[in-house]
Amino acid sequence: MNGSLEGVAVAGGAPASVIVGIGAYVPPNPVTNHDLTARLDTSDEWIRTRTGISSRHMVLPGQATSDLAVEAGRRALESAGPEHAEGVDAVVLATATPDRACPATAPEVASRLGLGTVAAFDVSAVCSGFLYGLATATGLIAAGTAGRVLLIAADAFTTLVDPHDRATAVIFADGAGAVVLRAGEPDEPGAVGRVVLGSDGSLSGLLQVPGGGSRQRSLGEPVKPGDEFLRMAGRDTYRHAVGRMTEASRQAVQAAGWGLADIDRLAAHQANARILATVADDLGIPEDRRLSNIAHNGNTVAASIPLLLADATADGSLAAGHRVLLTAFGAGLAWGAATVLWPDVKPG
Ligand code: UT7
Numbered sequence: 165m166n167g168s169l170e171g172v173a174v175a176g177g178a179p180a181s182v183i184v185g186i187g188a189y190v191p192p193n194p195v196t197n198h199d200l201t202a203r204l205d206t207s208d209e210w211i212r213t214r215t216g217i218s219s220r221h222m223v224l225p226g227q228a229t230s231d232l233a234v235e236a237g238r239r240a241l242e243s244a245g246p247e248h249a250e251g252v253d254a255v256v257l258a259t260a261t262p263d264r265a266c267p268a269t270a271p272e273v274a275s276r277l278g279l280g281t282v283a284a285f286d287v288s289a290v291c292s293g294f295l296y297g298l299a300t301a302t303g304l305i306a307a308g309t310a311g312r313v314l315l316i317a318a319d320a321f322t323t324l325v326d327p328h329d330r331a332t333a334v335i336f337a338d339g340a341g342a343v344v345l346r347a348g349e350p351d352e353p354g355a356v357g358r359v360v361l362g363s364d365g366s367l368s369g370l371l372q373v374p375g376g377g378s379r380q381r382s383l384g385e386p387v388k389p390g391d392e393f394l395r396m397a398g399r400d401t402y403r404h405a406v407g408r409m410t411e412a413s414r415q416a417v418q419a420a421g422w423g424l425a426d427i428d429r430l431a432a433h434q435a436n437a438r439i440l441a442t443v444a445d446d447l448g449i450p451e452d453r454r455l456s457n458i459a460h461n462g463n464t465v466a467a468s469i470p471l472l473l474a475d476a477t478a479d480g481s482l483a484a485g486h487r488v489l490l491t492a493f494g495a496g497l498a499w500g501a502a503t504v505l506w507p508d509v510k511p512g
Pocket of ligand 1: 205206207210211214215291330331332334335371397398399401402405435436439463465493494495
């Protein structure tokens with residue numbers, strides 16, 4: 165460890181985690197709804213009204229998750245400044261689309277970022293990846309294993325989507341977001357509250373890529389046509405998403421000792437604008453407190469929340485001192501929620 169626990173009062177409890185930097189990256193060249201209508205039986209009107217999406221970004225041929233992660237990570241380190249960047253002890257990469265089946269992508273990302281031989285590993289929780297990664301990073305800091313963690317959430321999820329499946333091809337997109345966390349005090353700006361997590365593997369069939377894993381490979385047969393792509397039962401997923409995000413959000417807000425009326429900004433996983441509206445309505449969070457960038461980013465899976473936080477910080481809709489509620493839901497099924505007292509940070 166690089167000694168960044170120095171000066172942190174740990175007497176009577178483990179150190180809290182504090183966000184000190186943020187960065188995000190999406191591939192160039194937006195793909196509009198009109199672009200998709202050239203190859204799919206869909207319309208701009210259907211996509212906008214049913215999902216809230218107008219355009220999204222997709223990886224260029226040959227571009228991998230690590231390429232997105234390195235760029236977002238570099239920007240987050242820049243945002244944190246050398247004082248924090250040089251003390252990073254660990255890199256946690258939340259992704260469902262590692263560059264290869266083995267090994268994890270995080271060590272390569274750490275190396276390309278010039279972070280040397282720090283601890284680096286992947287966390288796989290699909291759309292809830294950022295929150296599972298946040299729980300992991302804050303746990304590393306609380307245990308004293310790391311003093312500063314670079315948490316990156318990145319996905320090239322369109323590589324798992326059947327380009328001819330209109331139900332998924334219009335929603336999913338690619339991108340990366342990252343935060344730098346350091347050990348600190350629970351009541352200082354940037355402090356992350358308790359991360360609430362949950363899962364229900366009995367419903368893993370609602371959203372999955374059936375082929376490519378050990379179950380298929382142990383058969384010694386090639387992947388069945390179509391099994392290399394994501395299958396999603398959209399309507400059922402939708403229903404579970406609303407209930408789980410609402411419930412986890414209430415628990416996270418309670419754990420922080422806040423009330424729902426205290427929430428200045430809701431930063432929910434950008435799955436579908438209608439899901440977000442229902443979750444916010446159920447929680448009683450007014451429209452002017454809901455952050456959204458789904459219109460031009462689509463559903464970027466693990467990257468969704470940090471991309472949203474970076475965009476909102478850049479355009480001023482999220483500011484220092486705001487009490488922020490984060491929540492996500494996705495394949496697994498897995499979900500989560502957390503609170504953050506937003507710090508004075510500028511995206512790198
Ligand atoms: O990231 C976390 C996990 N994912 C989610 O949370 C996604 C959750 N689900 C959703 O966002 C929505 O269910 C979808 C956007 C995927 C679909 O919207 P929906 O309002 O639930 O539509 P639906 O699946 O009930 O389908 C309604 C109709 C169907 O036609 P019929 O059977 O009524 O004639 C679909 O075939 O819309 C049709 N449809 C489309 N039409 C035009 C489905 N996709 C499209 C499309 N363009 N892209």
